[in-house]
Amino acid sequence: MSDTAATMTGVVLPGNSTVEFQEYAVPEPGHGQVLVRMKASSICGSDIRAIYREHLGKGPEGYQNVIAGHEPCGQVVKAGPGCKRFRPGDRVVIYHISGCGVCDECQHGYMISCRDGSRAAYGWQRDGGHAPYLLAEENTCIRLPDSLSYIDGALCACGFGTAYEALRRMQVSGQDRLLITGMGPVGLAAAMLGRALGASTIIGTDLSDSRLTLATELGLVDVALRADDSALDLVMKMTGGHGCEASIDCSGAAPARLLALQGTRDWGRCAFVGEGGTVSFDVSKYLIHKQITLFGSWVTSLKHMEELVERLDRWGIHPDRTCTVRLPLAEAAKAYELAAGGQTGKVCIVHEE
CATH class of the missing domain: 3.90.180.10 (Medium-chain alcohol dehydrogenases, catalytic domain)
Structure with a gap:
């Protein structure tokens, strides 16, 4: 050749x-x-x-x-x-x-x-x-597709595929407010895709001011919160005391995982996609009594990744x-x-x- x-x-x-x-x-x-x-x-x-x-x-x-x-x-x-x-x-x-x-x-x-x-x-x-x-x-x-750049494609190969799989499994739609803990690359992907799937409000949290600023400047979140001790109270206040119908932790950090779970509304859905680490929480208080469905989601399938690429082309994002x-x-x-x-x-x- x-x-x-x-x-x-x-x-x-x-x-x-x-x-x-x-x-x-x-x-x-x-x-x-x-x-x-x-x-x-x-x-x-x-x-x-x-x-x-x-x-x-x-x-x-x-x-x-x-x-x-x-x-x-x-x-x-x-x-x-x-x-x-x-x-x-x-x-x-x-x-x-x-x-x-x-x-x-x-x-x-x-x-x-x-x-x-x-x-x-x-x-x-x-x-x-x-x-x-x-x-x-x-x-x-x-x-x-010709409409997507090679960088678009590379980002689908794992990060966007991971976010898409979790949002798909949670069936995120216009009925949902979405809480994202961790606004690194996967969190940014979850925000972009959550918006495309119709999430009515997207709240992003992180300890990094630069990442919160980026998420805001890109227009991917409605609210960007620093993930400190006040974050949960602010999430609850913004949602009328209920929490978000869907949440996703993209950080892998224990405090962020707990915030995602605590910020999920009763009967809501929460997904953990951030790798590594541990988390400890009161199972009865935060999972069983709130009737929450907790998803562990790892990357995606070949079919769903192909579906994602096709939708990106159709959505124009x-x-x-x-x-x-x-x-x-x-x-x-x-x-x-x-x-x-x-x-x-x-x-x-x-x-x-």
């Missing part, structure tokens, strides 16, 4: 809050695989929590010293034997987990929940998007509005440092044309 080099530079995360660059051969697609030229590959909070600062866990969280980046988007440059849908020139978003394909979870499109030993996430157990090229399974690719830092691959160390600082919107590595 004429436009690929014999080798390429990829980003590896050694687990000590640094970035390393290593040289790799440009891969050749095998049966059912496509070679994708990267256009955008964003950084996820899970990359920071479980890989960049230190390597955590085994299985789904076991980083195997591969090329990092599990939010990739690009253009197919070569299709291997047996490919049925995508051809060179096609723009694609990549669902970031390749599962066994035959278990119940994979059959329903939730490769994120595949427990087979062959399960491998891009950027965790197989090479990801922080390199000029990515070798992808064709069955993990989703067509990116762009996730890339939440991307405040765009840097080339050569500045990956700076990109990770800024993402780890927790004061920006989404951070994305934008690959050269």
Whole structure:
């Protein structure tokens, strides 16, 4: 293939809050695989929590010293034997987990929940998007409409997909006021999608003034509250003492999880999507007696991610509005440092044309 080099530079995360660059051969697609030229590959909070600062866990969280980046988007440059849908020139978003394909979870499109030993996430157990090229399974690719940018697509690959899945499961609509705790990239995604789904009022909370300011400037929240000791009282006051019909914690922090639960109206729905950490609360007082449905929601399914991309196209909204830092691959160390600082919107590595 004429436009690929014999080798390429990829980003590896050694687990000590640094970035390393290593040289790799440009891969050749095998049966059912496509070679994708990267256009955008964003950084996820899970990359920071479980890989960049230190390597955590085994299985789904076991980083195997591969090329990092599990939010990739690009253009197919070569299709291997047996490919049925995508051809060179096609723009694609990549669902970031390749599962066994035959278990119940994979059959329903939730490769994120595949427990087979062959399960491998891009950027965790197989090479990801922080390199000029990515070798992808064709069955993990989703067509990116021309109306959406490559950064739009990259942000769908995990963050927006995660927010969409939780809001979808809670059936958020115009009947609901929505409380979002944690206005990082996933919280911004939840606000943008909550608005598109019709939420009548959106309240966002965070400890970061810069993130609250960003959410307000982007017009994604109706009210931005600092997540201090007064936050719950203010939420209740704004909702006539009831709380919000739906809430979502996108932070993974115990106080924010508790605030989301406490700020949910009786018979309401609350979702936890922020990874890591713990939370402790009076189960009878805040869950059972309030008749609340609590959702644990992990990423999304292939079908729902494709549905999200189609709806973004139809709604005319762009996730890339939440991307405040765009840097080339050569500045990956700076990109990770800024993402780890927790004061920006989404951070994305934008690959050269």
